[in-house]
Amino acid sequence: MDQVGLYPVLFTSALLFGLGVTGVLTRRNVLIVLMSIELMLNGVNLAFVGFARHLGQVDGHAFAIFVMAVAAAEAAVGLALVLLLFRHKTSVDLETFDLLRG
Amino acid sequence: MNPALLSLVPGFPLLGVIVIALLNRKASRVVAGSIATAMVALSAVLSFWTLFTLVGAHGELESLHTVLYRWIDVGGVDVNIAFMADPLTAVMMCVVTGVGSLIHLYSIGYMDDPADANSTWRFFTYLNLFVFSMLLLIMGDNFLVMFVGWEGVGLCSYLLIGFWYSNTEFAKAGKKAFVTNRVGDFSFLLGLFLLFWSLGEHATLQFSELKEVLGAHPELVGGHGGTLVTAICLLLFGGATGKSAQIPLFVWLPDAMAGPTPVSALIHAATMVTSGIYMICRLNFLFAMAPVAMGAVATIGALTAFLAATIAVSQNDIKKVLAYSTVSQLGYMFLGVGVGAFTAGFFHVITHAFFKALLFLGAGAVIHAMHHEQDMRHMGGLLGKMKITGWTMIIAWLAIIGFPGFSGFFSKDEILWLTFAADPAQVALFGPTVPLPKFLWGIGFITAILTAFYMSRLVFMTFFGEFRGGRHGHGDDHGDDGNAHAHEPHEVSPVMWGPLVVLAVLSVFGGLLNLPHWLHAGNLTGWLHHFLEPVFEDAHMRFDAAPEHLELRIMALTIGVVFFTIYAAWQMLMKNPEIKHQIEHFIPDFAIAGSINKWWVDELYEFAIIKPLVLGSRQVLWAIVDALVIDGAVNGTARLLSGASRAYGQRVQVGKVQVYALALASGAALLIFAFAVGS
Amino acid sequence: MLQAVIFYLLAIATVLSGLAVITRRNPIASAVSLVVTFFFLAALYVMLGAHFVAVTQVLVYAGAVMVLFVFVIMLLNLRGTDPRELPDLAPRGLVGLAVAGFIGMGLVVSIDALRLVDMGPVADDFGTIQQVGTIIFDGTYLLPFEVASALLTVAMVGAVVLAKREI
Numbered sequence: 001m002d003q004v005g006l007y008p009v010l011f012t013s014a015l016l017f018g019l020g021v022t023g024v025l026t027r028r029n030v031l032i033v034l035m036s037i038e039l040m041l042n043g044v045n046l047a048f049v050g051f052a053r054h055l056g057q058v059d060g061h062a063f064a065i066f067v068m069a070v071a072a073a074e075a076a077v078g079l080a081l082v083l084l085l086f087r088h089k090t091s092v093d094l095e096t097f098d099l100l101r102g
Numbered sequence: 103m104n105p106a107l108l109s110l111v112p113g114f115p116l117l118g119v120i121v122i123a124l125l126n127r128k129a130s131r132v133v134a135g136s137i138a139t140a141m142v143a144l145s146a147v148l149s150f151w152t153l154f155t156l157v158g159a160h161g162e163l164e165s166l167h168t169v170l171y172r173w174i175d176v177g178g179v180d181v182n183i184a185f186m187a188d189p190l191t192a193v194m195m196c197v198v199t200g201v202g203s204l205i206h207l208y209s210i211g212y213m214d215d216p217a218d219a220n221s222t223w224r225f226f227t228y229l230n231l232f233v234f235s236m237l238l239l240i241m242g243d244n245f246l247v248m249f250v251g252w253e254g255v256g257l258c259s260y261l262l263i264g265f266w267y268s269n270t271e272f273a274k275a276g277k278k279a280f281v282t283n284r285v286g287d288f289s290f291l292l293g294l295f296l297l298f299w300s301l302g303e304h305a306t307l308q309f310s311e312l313k314e315v316l317g318a319h320p321e322l323v324g325g326h327g328g329t330l331v332t333a334i335c336l337l338l339f340g341g342a343t344g345k346s347a348q349i350p351l352f353v354w355l356p357d358a359m360a361g362p363t364p365v366s367a368l369i370h371a372a373t374m375v376t377s378g379i380y381m382i383c384r385l386n387f388l389f390a391m392a393p394v395a396m397g398a399v400a401t402i403g404a405l406t407a408f409l410a411a412t413i414a415v416s417q418n419d420i421k422k423v424l425a426y427s428t429v430s431q432l433g434y435m436f437l438g439v440g441v442g443a444f445t446a447g448f449f450h451v452i453t454h455a456f457f458k459a460l461l462f463l464g465a466g467a468v469i470h471a472m473h474h475e476q477d478m479r480h481m482g483g484l485l486g487k488m489k490i491t492g493w494t495m496i497i498a499w500l501a502i503i504g505f506p507g508f509s510g511f512f513s514k515d516e517i518l519w520l521t522f523a524a525d526p527a528q529v530a531l532f533g534p535t536v537p538l539p540k541f542l543w544g545i546g547f548i549t550a551i552l553t554a555f556y557m558s559r560l561v562f563m564t565f566f567g568e569f570r571g572g573r574h575g576h577g578d579d580h581g582d583d584g585n586a587h588a589h590e591p592h593e594v595s596p597v598m599w600g601p602l603v604v605l606a607v608l609s610v611f612g613g614l615l616n617l618p619h620w621l622h623a624g625n626l627t628g629w630l631h632h633f634l635e636p637v638f639e640d641a642h643m644r645f646d647a648a649p650e651h652l653e654l655r656i657m658a659l660t661i662g663v664v665f666f667t668i669y670a671a672w673q674m675l676m677k678n679p680e681i682k683h684q685i686e687h688f689i690p691d692f693a694i695a696g697s698i699n700k701w702w703v704d705e706l707y708e709f710a711i712i713k714p715l716v717l718g719s720r721q722v723l724w725a726i727v728d729a730l731v732i733d734g735a736v737n738g739t740a741r742l743l744s745g746a747s748r749a750y751g752q753r754v755q756v757g758k759v760q761v762y763a764l765a766l767a768s769g770a771a772l773l774i775f776a777f778a779v780g781s
Numbered sequence: 782m783l784q785a786v787i788f789y790l791l792a793i794a795t796v797l798s799g800l801a802v803i804t805r806r807n808p809i810a811s812a813v814s815l816v817v818t819f820f821f822l823a824a825l826y827v828m829l830g831a832h833f834v835a836v837t838q839v840l841v842y843a844g845a846v847m848v849l850f851v852f853v854i855m856l857l858n859l860r861g862t863d864p865r866e867l868p869d870l871a872p873r874g875l876v877g878l879a880v881a882g883f884i885g886m887g888l889v890v891s892i893d894a895l896r897l898v899d900m901g902p903v904a905d906d907f908g909t910i911q912q913v914g915t916i917i918f919d920g921t922y923l924l925p926f927e928v929a930s931a932l933l934t935v936a937m938v939g940a941v942v943l944a945k946r947e948i
Contacts, residue, residue, distance in 0.1 A: 003785045005900050009829065010892045012792040016799050016818075018885025023803035025764055025877025026870050031808045031854060033760075035815050038846065039799055042822055045834075053829045056903050061913045062922045064834045068841050069929040073936030075846045079853045080943035086857050094760055095871065101757030760871050767880045774887035778894060 009050035016043030030085070030092045034078050041071045103155040105168040108185040111148045111195060112237035114141040118230035122223055131222040135210035138226035142206050142233050146199035153192040157633065164188060164636055165310075167243060174246075181307055186243035190448070190637045193630070194240045194380055197455045201372045202233050204601035208463050209364040211598035212470055225265060225362065232258035236373050240380060244307040245294055248381070252290065252345065255374045256283045262369060263361040272360035282354040286344015293337030297323070297388075300330050313387050313640065326391050327530075335388060335395030339402075342378025347429050348406045348436060353704055355429055359421040363466030366421060371428050371462050372455035379435045379451055383444050383637070390442070390528070390641035397531025397538060400440025400521070404545040407433025409701065411552035415559065416697040419476045420465045423560050427502070428458055430549060434517055437546055441539055442528050442643030443520035445616070445631045450517055452630075453509040453612045457501035460605035464495035467598055468564060471591040472571060478563040485565040487591045490599040492565045494606040499561045501609040503554040503664055509612030516618065518546050518660065519653050525644040547660065554664045558671035567676055620650055788828055795821040808854045812847060819843040831908045 016039055023036025045064045052060025082092065089096050118141030122134050129137070156163060165188035174181040187195065206229060213222045235254025242248040257280075264276025297312075298305055300323050304315045316323065324330035342348070347355035358370050369375070382389055382399065389396055407430045414426035431454050438447030469476055471488060485492035501510040524539040531538060571591070593599065616630035617623045674682045686694065696702070798821060801814035819842045826835035871877065906912055917926050 002900055002902065003782065004788050006895075006897050007892065008788065008792060009825075010895075011889060012795060012825070014885055014888035014892060015796045017888065018881055019796070019799045019803055021767055021884050022878060022881035025760060025767060025881055026874040027803060028871050029808060031850065032803065032805075032811050035802055035811055035850065038815065038842070039802055039818065042818070042842070045838075046822060046825065049826055049829050049831045049834055052831065052908070053903065054897060054900055056901075056907070058908060058912050058916050059921075061831050061834050061908055062917050064831070065837060065913070065917070066922075066925060066929055068837060069933055072841060072846055073932050075849055076936050076940040077943070079849055080940040082853060083856070083944045092857065095758065097759065098757035100759075101755060760873065760877070764873060764877055764880060767877075767884060771880055771883040771887055774884060774891060778887050778890040 006050055006054045009053075010047060013043045013046040013050065016040075016046065019043075028094050030082055030094050030097075033094065034075065034082070037078075038071060038075065041067055103151055103166065105166040105187075107148060108152065108166055108168045108187055108241065109170050111145045111152070111185075111199070112234050112241065114144045114148075115230040115234040115237065117141060119227050119234060122227045122230065126223050127220060129223045129226075131213055131219065132210060134223040134226040135206065135213070138230045139203055139206040139210065141230060142199055142203040145233070145237070146196070146203050149192070149195035149199045152187050153196050156187070156189055156192050161636065165191075178303070179305055179307065181244055181246050183247060184243040184308075185241040185247075186309070187241060188637055189633050190380075190383055191240055193448075193452065193634070195237065197452055198233065198236050198240065198373050201455050201459050201605070202236075202368060204604055205364050205368040205372070205459060205463065208367075208466070208598050208601040209362075211595050212364055212466055213362065221265075225262075228258050228261045228265070229365070229368070232262070232369060232374070236377070239377055243309060245309075246307055248384075249290070249294070252341075252377065253287065255369070255377065256280065256287065256345070259283070259358065259369050259374060262365040263358045265361055265365070269360075275354075275357040275360035279354040279358050282351050283344045286341045286351050289337050289344070290341025293334050293339075293341065296330070296337060297334045300324075300334070309384060316387060316391070317640070320391065323388075323391065327393055328391070331388065332392040332394045335385075335392040336398060338381065338385065338388075339378075339395060339399055342381055342399075342436075343402065344378075345381075346375050346378030346432050346436070348378070348402050348433065349409065352406060352410065352429050353707065356422055356425040356700070359419075359425050363421065363462055363469060366425070367459045367462035367466065370425070371458040375428065375432055376435065376451045376455070379432070379439055379447055382436075382439045383448050386439075386444050386638050386641040389439075390643065393528050393530035393534065396440050396442065397529040398440075400437050400529050400542055401531055401538070403433045403436025403438075403440050404542040404549075405433070406430070407437060407549045408545050408552070411549045411556065412693075412697050413700050414556040415552060416694070418478050420468065420478050420481070420560065420564065421462075421476055423478075423556060424458070424461055424465055427461075427553070427557065430553065431458065431502070434514060434546065434549070437521055437542060438517040440529065441521045441524035441542070442641065442645075443517060443524070444638045444641065444643070445634050446513065446516040446520050448634065449616045449630055450510075450513040452615065453501070453513040453609070456605055456612050457498040457508075457510055457609040460494060460498040460602060460609055461502065463598075463602055463605065464491050464498060467491040467594045467602065468495075468591075470594055470598070475571065478560065480571045481564045481569070482567045482571075483565070483569040484591055487569075488593045490593060491602060494599075494602040495565065496561060497606045498609050499557050501612075503557050503668070504550060504660065505664070506661055507610075507613070509609050512613035512616060512618060514550065515657050515660065516616070518543060518550070519656060520645055521546055522656060523646040523653075525646065528643060547663075550660055551663055551667050554667040555671050558668050559675055562671065562675050620654060784828075788825070791821055791824050791828070795825065809851070812850050812854060815850075816843050816847050819847070829908075830903055833908060833910045833913045 020036045020038075020040030020043060023039060024033050027033055027036065045067050048060040048064045048067070050060075052058055052064075085097060086092060118138050122129055122137055125134070152166060155166065165186055167186045168184065170183040170185070172180070173183050206226075209225070209229065213225055218225070232255060235251045235258055237251070239248055239251025239255060242251060260276045260280040260283075262276075263279050264273045267273040267276070298307065301312075301315060302322065304319060304322060306312055306315060320326060323334065324332075344351045355370060355375065359366055361370075389399070410426045410429035410433060414423050414430065417423045417426060431450070435447045435450045435454070438444075438450060440447075467488065468481065468484060468491065471484075471491075472481065475481070485496075497508070501508040504511040504514045521539055522543040526537055526539055527534040529538050529542075530536075569591075614626060614629075616628055617626050619627050621627065674685065699705075795818055798814050798818040802811050802818060805811040805814060819838060823835045823838040823843070826832075826838060916922060
């Protein structure tokens with residue numbers, strides 16, 4: 001990787017994160033929103049791994065693994081909530097969920 | 103002995119608290135009582151082991167010390183949950199756990215009222231919790247652990263005084279004790295803060311370090327006799343007046359008799375109320391630097407001893423007499439430590455724990471046998487019906503009035519003699535040359551006469567003469583018993599008289615701990631004095647080396663007057679009531695009324711403190727500050743917010759998750775740009 | 782040279798498949814694209830010497846998490862959302878796109894300002910299970926690791942409680 005350097009890795013990571021944010025903010029299907037969140041987390045992971053390679057220390061790998069654990073937990077609870085909401089509203093459209101309206 | 107074992111001493115009672123509280127109603131009186139007693143007895147074994155370790159070291163081992171864990175470590179101040187056992191602590195530990203386990207055992211027999219069957223587990227939980235807190239108080243190696251114990255015993259005292267809380271009067275007595283103690287505790291805390299603040303960069307809360315710091319830099323607290331150290335000591339002593347029931351905060355102790363009698367024996371006679379004296383003994387090096395504060399301690403002690411004794415002579419409730427007697431004896435102890443006779447004061451703590459616990463337990467046995475009758479006018483002639491209780495009580499009576507040979511004789515006489523002989527410069531409340539010690543000795547001497555009188559009165563009225571019970575129908579609440587013999591007083595069960603006998607033996611022979619030098623008893627002479635010397639030697643207290651015959655003469659005078667008082671009391675109360683009326687004729691009316699009405703101290707406090715406080719709280723704090731200002735501010739804020747939300751908030755709070763996410767992301771975008779531009 | 786070519790190809794493939802995730806109408810198509818993204822990412826991790834992370838990526842993400850997603854999609858029985866019922870974009874789609882674009886640009890600008898380039902050779906055992914395991918278990922990250930395990934347990938219990946009709 002000494003021919004490539006750190007920048008391209010970080011740019012890829014930033015692009016993935018940006019794509020994830022786009023998905024979260026624009027899509028109405030709650031399942032795709034959840035997947036976009038996974039995309040954001042993976043962008044972050046790529047940055048961790050890139051920095052770990054840059055610094056020559058594996059701490060970044062440990063962080064990446066913790067991020068994966070959190071992501072797995074989030075996916076499990078998030079999907080359970082989706083199931084519950086679907087039962088309630090027979091829909092996966094985020095626009096139909098407005099119980100928090102003040 | 104491994105110092106780590108010290109943690110087990112308070113650990114066992116804590117274990118007892120947890121076990122009994124978890125068992126709660128499933129634990130019967132006997133089960134809960136046995137667990138509690140066993141835990142305290144185990145602590146007692148370890149305490150005696152500690153004591154013998156220190157005795158066996160012959161002064162080569164200054165103290166045992168163990169750190170359980172680091173509690174607070176901040177800014178150069180390091181406070182640990184740590185326990186220490188120097189000779190002073192070790193003796194106190196043995197008294198607390200030894201007398202404590204006897205009283206626990208006695209309680210198993212005492213708490214057999216069927217009405218309490220569902221709450222005895224609560225009683226024993228509190229009792230064990232008390233022993234735990236008391237051990238924290240005496241074993242803590244720093245102020246904070248001591249203060250935790252200090253507050254803990256106050257809490258247990260409150261819980262146990264109000265044990266029969268369905269009786270409103272009893273619950274109020276508990277509250278009174280708690281609030282009065284809080285006043286003292288506040289003073290104690292202020293003293294602590296002032297001490298901590300004055301030490302500056304040398305700040306420490308550990309006793310041994312404090313001793314070193316003050317030894318090296320006495321100027322931090324203003325040097326010997328400085329204003330700062332005087333203020334610190336007076337504030338700390340203020341805490342002691344609360345906990346140990348001295349003027350002006352003694353009013354709670356007589357009311358505290360609402361609790362079950364073993365509680366009065368354990369907490370309000372033998373252990374908790376002596377913690378003020380213990381605290382001053384522990385901080386002897388600090389108090390020795392403040393002669394004015396020492397003078398205040400001695401004077402307050404002497405005055406309290408006298409005042410409480412004058413009240414005790416006219417009370418008819420057996421426990422009230424003992425309560426005022428306790429206040430009075432505590433005054434003696436403060437007199438002792440106040441004039442610098444730390445060993446003598448502490449010696450009286452020990453002997454008092456023996457005979458006063460015995461008196462209370464004996465009174466408890468009488469009350470138990472009389473079916474909760476506490477008025478001595480309805481007793482009399484009980485010696486024939488309750489031989490063991492009666493004779494042990496007589497032993498305790500002889501001990502407290504200072505009958506030669508009994509334990510109280512040695513401790514009280516030592517206090518009186520050392521008061522007489524104290525250097526006025528170390529008791530300098532009114533200046534270093536005023537012969538305050540001689541004057542205080544006079545008060546102590548008169549109090550000794552009063553003590554002999556009211557204690558004789560208690561014993562004569564209870565155990566001698568004719569039985570006066572039964573005709574008042576006090577057994578009405580037990581009417582369903584039907585049988586007349588159910589009301590007849592009878593000897594209590596062995597589980598109750600067993601502790602009485604042990605305490606009686608201790609009351610007789612307790613004096614062996616510290617025999618006076620004129621007995622020429624060899625190794626036994628002043629044993630306690632030598633044992634505690636490492637603790638008190640830095641205080642450098644001075645006493646006149648008066649000729650021995652003066653000491654013996656003063657003692658002989660005391661003994662003679664005490665004998666005469668007993669004889670006079672016998673004549674007055676038992677033989678010839680006419681004399682009593684004639685003598686009453688000579689005493690001013692207001693003095694008699696004052697004694698009966700407890701010198702109107704409660705009424706004074708009610709009028710001077712409680713009334714203005716209640717009135718001020720109702721009319722000003724509640725009606726104006728709370729109802730108008732605070733409520734107005736709170737309700738106004740709420741109204742403002744709800745109005746603003748209705749007007750603007752609903753447009754933002756649409757309830758859609760992506761709107762919130764958008765707001766979040768916009769903020770994040772702004773932050774990222776701020777960082778990007780900033781770098 | 783070859784290394785750089787492979788890296789850029791992989792990076793472009795990752796971004797493109799990520800783009801596919803957020804542009805497909807059918808959730809199943811999105812899910813499959815996400816799996817592909819994960820695989821490309823795993824390949825990138827290998828190139829960066831993160832062998833253990835790469836393996837975990839495939840096992841946990843491409844394996845477990847994605848199975849969960851597909852399973853839920855199947856359970857809900859969503860066959861390509863009906864366009865009449867559900868327009869593609871949220872009403873604020875353009876605003877969202879703009880904000881996301883700002884965040885992406887901000888990140889790129891920040892990265893450009895970093896001035897960290899060098900990525901020299903590393904030791905042979907860099908990123909192996911042994912090294913990562915050592916750093917997690919020798920105490921540095923032991924507490925976070927235990928907390929993560931607690932988190933997973935809580936999440937599992939929470940998911941069961943939420944999804945079950947009757948407990």
